[in-house]
Amino acid sequence: MTGKHRQCDDYFVAVEQALARSAWSEADSAFNHFRDAMLQHFALEESILFPAFEAQTGINMGPTQVMRAEHAQMRALLAVAEIALAARDADDYSGNAETLLIMTQQHNMKEENMLYAMCDQHLALQLAELLPQLESGINMRELM
Numbered sequence: 188m189t190g191k192h193r194q195c196d197d198y199f200v201a202v203e204q205a206l207a208r209s210a211w212s213e214a215d216s217a218f219n220h221f222r223d224a225m226l227q228h229f230a231l232e233e234s235i236l237f238p239a240f241e242a243q244t245g246i247n248m249g250p251t252q253v254m255r256a257e258h259a260q261m262r263a264l265l266a267v268a269e270i271a272l273a274a275r276d277a278d279d280y281s282g283n284a285e286t287l288l289i290m291t292q293q294h295n296m297k298e299e300n301m302l303y304a305m306c307d308q309h310l311a312l313q314l315a316e317l318l319p320q321l322e323s324g325i326n327m328r329e330l331m
Contacts, residue, residue, distance in 0.1 A: 188236070188303060188321070191228045192295045198224055199288065206277060218272055222265050229258045235320050236306060243309045250302045257294045261287060 198221035205214035237251040264287040271279035310317060 188228070188232070189299050191224070191231075192299065195221060195224045195228060195291075199284075199291075202272075203284070206280070211272075211275060214272060218269065222269060225261065225265060229262070231321055233258065235317065239310055239313060239317055240302075240306050243313070244305075250297070250305065254294070254298060254302060257290065261290055261294065264290065 198217060201217035202214050202221055205211075205217050233255060237254065241247050241251055264283055268280055268283040268287060271283055
């Protein structure tokens with residue numbers, strides 16, 4: 188899952204680079220990849236990883252709840268950034284993108300340093316079942 192964070196980061200950088208050149212069409216395409224990768228990553232966590240962790244640990248109001256709330260905030264930021272990009276409003280896009288970047292970096296640090304480690308610890312016996320489900324979802328995005 189950490190690898191998907193890096194892939195999303197790469198897509199985000201591609202949007203920024205395209206905008207720096209005023210290559211709007213390229214920025215649109217890169218943003219679509221970025222948005223789709225982010226949303227798919229959230230969906231995999233929320234539909235597979237988090238429920239497995241919650242079922243195994245009995246912790247329903249802990250870190251997974253925080254991550255879901257942050258996903259919701261990031262979805263909203265993605266939506267307003269997309270609107271700004273479609274309107275060709277570089278300043279509005281940049282403001283929303285900066286907020287999204289900061290939030291995403293903080294979110295990823297929490298997942299990578301805390302939640303994923305907890306998942307590794309508590310879901311080790313379910314790895315053979317969970318990994319193919321997660322990889323299948325990841326590979327579906329790569330086929331798009």
